Amino acid sequence: MPELLLKPGKERSLFRRHPWIFEGSIERLVGRARPGDTVDVLAADGRPLARAAWSPRSQIRARVWSFDAQAIIDDAFFRRRVDAAVARRRAMGLLAAQDGVRLIHGESDGLPGVIADRYGDTICLQLTAAGPDKWRKAIVGALARLTGAARIYERSDSDVRGLEGLAPVTGWAHGEAPGAPLSIDENGVRLGVDVIDGHKTGFYLDQRDNRLLTRELAAGRSVLNCFCYTGGFSLQALAGGAGRVLSIDSSGPALAGARANLAMNPGLDAARAEWLEADVFEALRVFRKEERRFDLIVLDPPKFAPSAAHAERAARAYKDINLLGFRLLNPGGYLMTYSCSGGIGLELFQKIVAGAAVDAGRDARILRRLAAGPDHPVALHFPEGEYLKGLLVQVD
Structure with missing residues (x-):
């Protein structure tokens, strides 16, 4: 696996479990890595610190998937992370109480660059970084299986993808377009949602x-x-x-x-x-x-x-x-x-x-x-x- 060697002292942010590694913190990349590939993150003295997604076009050159330097980043990893994020919302009663709920909130759910919002039986997914872009199939599959959503629309068209060197990606990633306009009940008020052309993920x-x-x-x-x-x-x-x-x-x-x-x-x-x-x-x-x-x-x-x-x-x-x-x-x-x-x-x-x-x-x-x-x-x-x-x- 490629190794990302940090400059002396630049490991301190990772000790605080901050998931971003900026260009200026990096001494060199040992080996070859394509955008989104998993790299081992090492301190200047060679100590293993984390495993992260490589993004050579961004000022944030790597985003940490796991601070367990031995973690295996595979389909099962994303199933566990998606499952944990959904379970947290379920435990708070949010999934039963509201039609519109954020299921995955990026770094705060251990999935940097991943946003997933549920509107009834439709999920709108945004992938804003090179790491999740590489693992699109695994993330979509985990969301579909773990939520039972009828459909998932990918809305990866935000400006930040350009900073990652990524082209916009939009379209139905799972299931088909609904037969009627999408709407949700929010605290007793009915509101329309446009996942295709609306702001953010539609609302x-x-x-x-x-x-x-x-x-x-x-x-x-x-x-x-x-x-x-x-x-x-x-x-x-x-x-x-x-x-x-x-x-x-x-x-x-x-x-x-x-x-x-x-x-x-x-x-x-x-x-x-x-x-x-x-x-x-x-x-x-x-x-x-x-x-x-x-x-x-x-x-x-x-x-x-x-x-x-x-x-x-x-x-x-x-x-x-x-x-x-x-x-x-x-x-x-x-x-x-x-x-x-x-x-x-x-x-x-x-x-x-x-x-x-x-x-x-x-x-x-x-x-x-x-x-x-x-x-x-x-x-x-x-x-x-x-x-x-x-x-x-x-x-x-």
């Missing part, structure tokens, strides 16, 4: 619990949902008895999906919902001039900072949008504000929001810190897995 499952919190806060309140996509927060607000809900997105197709979702829920009062196709920043500035006010504002923008290199520019965007949000809140109103940017940590995000409140002249307090649900676990040795962070803030 934002990471916000499921936070959408339920919106429902719990919405009764009798005027709600503004910014960057609403297909209306998940909006519909939960309506289900919670909101007085009115204004939802904004710059995408006409996304808003069409939101209206379709509302139509699938005849128990919700469509007369209380308004949909606006507009740039959110511009729309909020118009609302400010018009002196419009809301009792509950949801700010769930797209990823402003995909990496730490973009953090400064992203910080300005987060500051701007939260400043506008604070200025539009009624006294006693709630701001639910989020960042899904890996380059913006929780501490920095809280500082940005605090600065926005000061500039808006609002006294405010954090009622709750918000994150993804338990089907999106964060391994203690892999803090990068905590990409979604949010705050529930109340103003005076």
